[in-house]
Amino acid sequence: MIRVVLPAHLRTLARVTGEVRLEIAGPVTQRAVLDALEARYPMLRGTLRDQVTGQRRPFVRFFACEQDLSLESPDAPLPDAVASGNEPFLVVGAVAGG
Secondary structure, eight states: OEEEEOOHHHHHHHTOOSOEEEOOOSSOBHHHHHHHHHHHOGGGTTTSBOTTTOOBOTTEEEEETTEEOTTSOTTSBOOHHHHTTSSOEEEEEOOOOO
8 A cells, every 4th residue: 555645735636635545556656656646536637747748747746765756767666665655655846936
């Protein structure tokens, strides 16, 4: 069971409170987690990654085990602590401005 923490505005959009728990069949990667998240909550499609290119949205970041995984390959395995459900996969809205 994979634990995913969404920012408040995406929890509101998905109509969830707290963490989201997902079952992932096969290797646990960013792509697998995001595919499962969008399949379960279709209203999130296009909010985390571009629907055509599959690229991460510019102001969305992914973290796990205190590491920024945003620039990692979407097919790279996530840390074992995330795959085992001990640590959450965090989706964070980046802050910009001056």
